[in-house]
Amino acid sequence: MNNSILSFADVSKSYGGKAAVRNLDLAVPPNEITGFLGPNGAGKSTSIRMGLGILTPDSGDIRLFGKAPNYKALDRVGFLPEERGLYRKMKVLAIIVLFARLKGMSATSAKAAGLFLLEQFGLGDVAYKKVSELSKGMAQKVQIIAAIVHKPEFVILDEPFSGLDPVNQKTLEDLIRELAKTGTTILFSTHVMEHAERLCDKIVLLSRGRKIFDGTVDAALATIPNSVILETAMTDNPAEALGQLASAVHSVQPLRDNTKRWSVELSAKADVQDVLRKCVSAKLALHGFEPARRQLHDVFVHLVGEDETAQQGAN
Amino acid sequence: MRHIYLIARREYLSYVATVGFWISLCMIPVFILLGMALPALLDRASPVRNFVVIDEDGRYAAAIARSFADNRADQIGDFIESLILIEGETANLTAAQHALKQGKSEAEIGDLLGPQRKIAMAALRSNFRLVEAPAHSAEGLKPFLLAQQALGFQIDEKEQFLHAAVLITSLDEGVVEIEYWSTNVNERRLRRQVQTAVREQMRIDGFTRAGVDFSLVQRIRDLSPNITSLSPEKAADEAEVTALDRLPFIIAVVFGFVLWSVIFSVANMLLTSVIEEKSNKILDSLLCAAPLRSLLVGKLFGVAAVSFTLLAGWAVAGIISAMVASSVVGGAGGQMEGALALIVDPGLLLPFFAYFVFGYLMFGSIFLALGSLCETLQEAQTLMTPMIFVMMVPMMALVFAIQDPESPILTVLSWIPLFTPYIMMARLPTDPPMIEIIGTTVLMVVTTVLVLWGAGKVFQAGAMHQAGSDYFKKMITRWLPNKSKKVV
Numbered sequence: 118m119n120n121s122i123l124s125f126a127d128v129s130k131s132y133g134g135k136a137a138v139r140n141l142d143l144a145v146p147p148n149e150i151t152g153f154l155g156p157n158g159a160g161k162s163t164s165i166r167m168g169l170g171i172l173t174p175d176s177g178d179i180r181l182f183g184k185a186p187n188y189k190a191l192d193r194v195g196f197l198p199e200e201r202g203l204y205r206k207m208k209v210l211a212i213i214v215l216f217a218r219l220k221g222m223s224a225t226s227a228k229a230a231g232l233f234l235l236e237q238f239g240l241g242d243v244a245y246k247k248v249s250e251l252s253k254g255m256a257q258k259v260q261i262i263a264a265i266v267h268k269p270e271f272v273i274l275d276e277p278f279s280g281l282d283p284v285n286q287k288t289l290e291d292l293i294r295e296l297a298k299t300g301t302t303i304l305f306s307t308h309v310m311e312h313a314e315r316l317c318d319k320i321v322l323l324s325r326g327r328k329i330f331d332g333t334v335d336a337a338l339a340t341i342p343n344s345v346i347l348e349t350a351m352t353d354n355p356a357e358a359l360g361q362l363a364s365a366v367h368s369v370q371p372l373r374d375n376t377k378r379w380s381v382e383l384s385a386k387a388d389v390q391d392v393l394r395k396c397v398s399a400k401l402a403l404h405g406f407e408p409a410r411r412q413l414h415d416v417f418v419h420l421v422g423e424d425e426t427a428q429q430g431a432n
Numbered sequence: 433m434r435h436i437y438l439i440a441r442r443e444y445l446s447y448v449a450t451v452g453f454w455i456s457l458c459m460i461p462v463f464i465l466l467g468m469a470l471p472a473l474l475d476r477a478s479p480v481r482n483f484v485v486i487d488e489d490g491r492y493a494a495a496i497a498r499s500f501a502d503n504r505a506d507q508i509g510d511f512i513e514s515l516i517l518i519e520g521e522t523a524n525l526t527a528a529q530h531a532l533k534q535g536k537s538e539a540e541i542g543d544l545l546g547p548q549r550k551i552a553m554a555a556l557r558s559n560f561r562l563v564e565a566p567a568h569s570a571e572g573l574k575p576f577l578l579a580q581q582a583l584g585f586q587i588d589e590k591e592q593f594l595h596a597a598v599l600i601t602s603l604d605e606g607v608v609e610i611e612y613w614s615t616n617v618n619e620r621r622l623r624r625q626v627q628t629a630v631r632e633q634m635r636i637d638g639f640t641r642a643g644v645d646f647s648l649v650q651r652i653r654d655l656s657p658n659i660t661s662l663s664p665e666k667a668a669d670e671a672e673v674t675a676l677d678r679l680p681f682i683i684a685v686v687f688g689f690v691l692w693s694v695i696f697s698v699a700n701m702l703l704t705s706v707i708e709e710k711s712n713k714i715l716d717s718l719l720c721a722a723p724l725r726s727l728l729v730g731k732l733f734g735v736a737a738v739s740f741t742l743l744a745g746w747a748v749a750g751i752i753s754a755m756v757a758s759s760v761v762g763g764a765g766g767q768m769e770g771a772l773a774l775i776v777d778p779g780l781l782l783p784f785f786a787y788f789v790f791g792y793l794m795f796g797s798i799f800l801a802l803g804s805l806c807e808t809l810q811e812a813q814t815l816m817t818p819m820i821f822v823m824m825v826p827m828m829a830l831v832f833a834i835q836d837p838e839s840p841i842l843t844v845l846s847w848i849p850l851f852t853p854y855i856m857m858a859r860l861p862t863d864p865p866m867i868e869i870i871g872t873t874v875l876m877v878v879t880t881v882l883v884l885w886g887a888g889k890v891f892q893a894g895a896m897h898q899a900g901s902d903y904f905k906k907m908i909t910r911w912l913p914n915k916s917k918k919v920v
Binding site: 166169171188191194196197198199200201202203204205206207215216218219220221260263264 | 708712
């Protein structure tokens with residue numbers, strides 16, 4: 118916590134009496150990629166804006182590089198906001214240079230760095246074109262360049278993948294990995310779990326302004342049970358055979374009215390091998406045995422769903 | 433400071449580095465000059481129209497000819513007057529004026545004015561030309577009036593046709609009937625002038641028939657006191673008020689108009705600029721790179737620099753125009769130099785810049801704050817309407833100040849801080865009491881500080897908290913007592 122690049126301690130923020138962020142504790146460790154996840158309206162962007170000092174929290178303490186957010190510290194931060202745009206009449210390189218200079222770079226270095234990144238992103242030929250002449254994807258790349266041109270130590274990307282086609286999403290993923298390799302700390306928010314699963318060392322999951330998970334991706338995946346898809350030769354119900362593994366098996370359900378395929382949901386600590394052994398010893402005529410891979414998407418749905426159920430119960 | 437400089441620089445270049453800005457910079461003085469010259473240009477564009485007078489008696493035709501000659505003399509007199517206003521009373525101009533009064537020919541007057549001004553005088557022309565009648569009856573003149581037959585002469589190698597024919601018949605008892613024949617039913621000036629000239633002759637005849645010497649009547653009618661305006665503020669031997677003495681009042685009012693138009697234009701620039709940033713979602717990126725205060729101040733500085741560029745451009749255009757006009761009328765001496773000296777007089781110029789700064793800060797920050805609450809110009813229009821009404825008040829007051837800069841209404845309006853820059857600017861040459869100058873200035877400065885503070889708060893709400901155009905409505909609702917709030 119002490120060496121965190123960004124930390125929140127019991128931070129709350131509300132708008133017109135409606136809580137946007139509630140008692141949030143958060144630590145973004147250095148040199149790691151942290152995913153800030155949550156459904157729409159979970160409080161991700163509000164938290165990020167508070168972390169940058171754009172918004173002031175109602176209560177709690179926020180530290181950016183160990184101090185309250187200030188513009189000296191922000192020179193070390195690159196930020197791509199969720200609601201982003203550019204001056205449409207400005208030229209591409211000029212806008213990159215402007216943001217770099219606002220972050221303290223000299224005009225010469227800013228221009229050189231801007232041209233280098235434009236080339237790297239395949240936008241070298243639009244450096245002197247107006248933003249209004251760019252496609253949406255190109256403009257988004259320019260915004261990303263403007264956010265990182267000053268070589269920040271800490272990069273915050275708020276929903277960076279929204280609006281990008283799959284090819285550009287892949288390019289951005291590669292860029293995030295490249296930045297991480299050079300020791301840049303990255304915090305990015307998304308509600309697309311595939312990106313987070315592929316990129317993040319750590320995730321923080323928000324729901325309704327509250328943190329509902331904070332840990333590694335593996336730890337997140339461990340919060341949901343394993344499952345196995347069984348395919349039997351006849352319409353035998355494997356539930357009976359698996360009955361002896363009651364402590365490991367949560368449920369056995371047929372898949373889409375196909376009585377030959379069954380989904381077996383296991384408890385968090387159950388071993389898939391035990392299930393296979395049991396099926397064999399019970400002489401089930403197995404035609405298929407597919408351990409299902411746990412995905413962050415399922416974790417998200419599971420944890421957010423649980424939280425919403427709990428909230429409804431509380432109300 | 434780095435943030436302020438960069439924001440201001442971007443703001444400045446976003447306007448000044450566009451071709452449109454320079455075109456509009458040039459177009460405004462061009463439009464003003466065109467507006468001033470348009471009546472004359474339109475006048476010159478219409479051809480000189482030929483007309484004939486058929487008058488058996490002969491006296492009325494002579495009266496009409498005299499009337500046109502008098503008009504021409506008035507035209508030349510006005511020309512010499514305008515030269516005196518620009519150059520001052522030189523010996524040549526005074527001599528030309530004297531020659532005109534003595535009824536000397538145009539050639540003689542032109543010789544006194546000098547070659548350049550003689551050409552300029554010759555360029556002045558009448559809209560109508562009295563020509564020899566090609567026929568002496570309405571029937572005979574019809575082909576000429578219908579342009580079926582040309583008059584027997586050319587001007588500038590162009591065939592001439594008849595615009596109108598005036599047929600005058602004298603009846604008994606001094607009754608006169610005029611038939612005015614023309615295909616152009618809209619042109620009334622010639623008809624009016626003919627009627628006036630004939631009426632004058634009829635009056636002469638009437639007085640004569642009654643045994644009254646008309647020249648005596650004319651002398652009595654022309655009696656008028658000589659009036660000289662004098663100012664006790666001037667030395668006894670130079671106490672007469674000249675056009676130069678009136679110039680400071682004119683220039684001060686012009687400065688007031690310039691202030692108003694520049695502030696209104698650039699405040700609108702601020703409004704559209706911040707709306708663009710809000711609608712294009714740039715504000716969050718900017719707020720992560722620069723403090724809110726720097727954004728606000730940078731924008732104000734940037735657009736202030738744009739307005740100084742505008743003012744400098746107009747000043748250069750004005751000086752060039754003055755020099756060109758001065759050389760065209762021959763000699764840059766006299767009152768033209770006096771006017772220029774007044775414009776650069778620190779007594780007017782320094783207050784002009786001071787009033788500009790405060791007027792700009794007040795209106796600029798208000799427009800900036802309103803812009804931060806809107807994402808489209810349509811949204812802004814709702815909030816801007818009351819401001820536009822407010823802005824129209826000093827504009828109307830300045831029109832009033834042309835007639836009477838010492839009016840009590842202007843004194844009252846001077847004390848309203850939003851109007852102080854424009855009204856006090858126009859009133860300065862009237863030497864308002866020191867208490868008014870200090871009092872209105874203090875009030876204006878305090879108001880500017882308050883407006884800047886309030887605008888900062890609104891800008892903060894608009895830029896950081898995404899407050900919308902209903903911000904003021906929400907604020908009012910919040911301030912109202914709870915019981916008056918509608919419970920849904």
